[in-house]
Amino acid sequence: MTPYKVVVVDDSAFMRKIFSDLIEKDPAFQVIDTAENGREAVEKITRLQPDVVTMDVEMPEMNGLEALKRIMAEHPLPVIMLSGINEEGMKETIIALESGAFDFIRKPSLTYSQHIDQVGDTLLEQLKAAMGARERRAAFRAEEEKRKQLKAESLEPLQSSFTVSKVSMVKAEPAKRQTASPKKTEPVKKQESRSQPKKEKAASMLFKPQRETAATQEISLPPPALPQIPVVAVNEHLESYNHIVAIGCSTGGPRALKAVLEKIPADLPAPVVIVQHMPPNFTKSLAQRLNSFSPLEVTEAEHGVVLKAGCAYIAPGGRHMRVAQGSAGRYSLILSDDEPQNGHKPSVDVLFESLLPLTLLKRHAVLMTGMGSDGARMMKRLYDAGVCSTFAESEETCIVYGMPRSAVELNCVSHVLPLQEIAAGVIHAVK
Structure with missing residues (x-):
């Protein structure tokens, strides 16, 4: 070689x-x-x-x-x-x-x-x-090109048939026009027929059944009423949410995070917690850089900080990060110096695992570009527990198709999307 x-x-x-x-x-x-x-x-x-x-x-x-x-x-x-x-x-x-x-x-x-x-x-x-x-x-691109070529070749006979049919239709068109006799009442009938399905659709959406799993039923329960605490109104609004988004990535992650976070609006009704495999100190620079692009407030996570909607928290390099439910119905971050998991500290698996008991929250897990399989095992457990949605970046946009591929192979991904569509997918799932 x-x-x-x-x-x-x-x-x-x-x-x-x-x-x-x-x-x-x-x-x-x-x-x-x-x-x-x-x-x-x-x-x-x-x-x-x-x-x-x-x-x-x-x-x-x-x-x-x-x-x-x-x-x-x-x-x-x-x-x-x-x-x-x-x-x-x-x-x-x-x-x-x-x-x-x-x-x-x-x-x-x-x-x-x-x-x-x-x-x-x-x-x-x-x-x-x-x-x-x-x-x-390179192999992926070659395979895609091969598929496109095969598809084009298979469509050629259909296109020829379509052209012949189109010519026949053009020849027959004058006879159709001579026999056509439009009804004056037809527009009124169409309007009536359109309005009725809308009402039926609205009603069906109100009573749309969820997946019949115990985990989903737990998630669908309303969050407990927050106690009356004398705080500023904006803080009360930011701390009262029932969704959370967790993202994991590694090699190629900083560019992927920029592409996603710059498209998420400041009024996202959920906090975003992120594990990016990176050494100590670099994560602070990463958070500052992402904060300059994103409408969200992006910071390096601190131990004990209370999570707020419209904010993103990046696990500091060299420390694991977990989400825990505290008093008064609030959720906060726990940082620890435990041993590395899957060779990483912080580890995506550690973050995802901490979401398992938080059944009052509608949880959304995302895996993007990165080497290895960190995060896939716990995404599988979250998926089996009936979390709201799981996302994986597709191979076509990954710098390294490792972590997302591991999740896809475990059949625990509800949405496989190219990088440019992940933000929209998360926003739709949360809002």
Whole structure:
């Protein structure tokens, strides 16, 4: 098997050497060249046509973010960003993920060789995932093209038959016109016949039966009356809701979250709780970035915060997040330092599991792009318990079709939608 070609971009010659050595530990990859800034990287990528690129975020002349935008516009390919831990580097990393970067890793601490090895393992895992995702998407597109071609070929005889029939109808049309005799009373009758079904339809909608499951019957119960608490009217309104939306995503998630959250209105009568697989500190930058786009108020979650409608809460990197029902009928967030689940902390499964006992809430679970299967197992349990709706991003728009695919294979998804339709689907389900 021919190894995948890699270009390593970093302004430090020492870091270029470290990353090149880490990558070439796996014979599936070959570093064909390096670049010390974004401008040189764009030139070499154009000339060498690598399969994948590692790109430092902060560099002189042209930084990684500017180079990434050029690459995505001219020669799109998987790019893995190498980010420092300073605040500016984290912000630019989040923007890079929105702009098309496959994923990112933090640069290793040069003090500890063990940390360098861990970063190397993570980098190789992401390189393999990027190549796997690229090949899967190519196969998906080829299959779609094949289906379209077969469909077009199968329609050709029908189209020929339709053309012959249309010609015959045109020839016969004058005879129809001579025998036609429109009735003056017909419009009145049509109007009467239209009005009656509307009433019947309205009545049927009022008494539309739900799925006959015990879990659904529990969900359909009205929420308990909130006690009279002297709070500001707007807070009382925001805290009295009976829907909740939970979203899980991983690789490709920041771009997917932006696409969804910027389309959800501020008056959504539900809080939105989100797990995005991401290291500590980066989730704060992600929340701030998403808050600048979304009509919702987007924040990094804090322990004990009371959930409000029209707000979105992102689990902080390195901590699990759960939803719990507290006193006075309010719901709040519980953060914990428990062991990772499915290799992740925060974990989507942990969040989804916390929704299981909240039967007074109408729960909506969403899984979007990401590696692995985190969230699928608990989405299955929610689905079997009769939650209102479950959504999965379709393969055609996923950066990595892992987490959503796992849920689809468990037959626990009520709506499989492309990314651009998920927000509308959630709004419809809640409103």
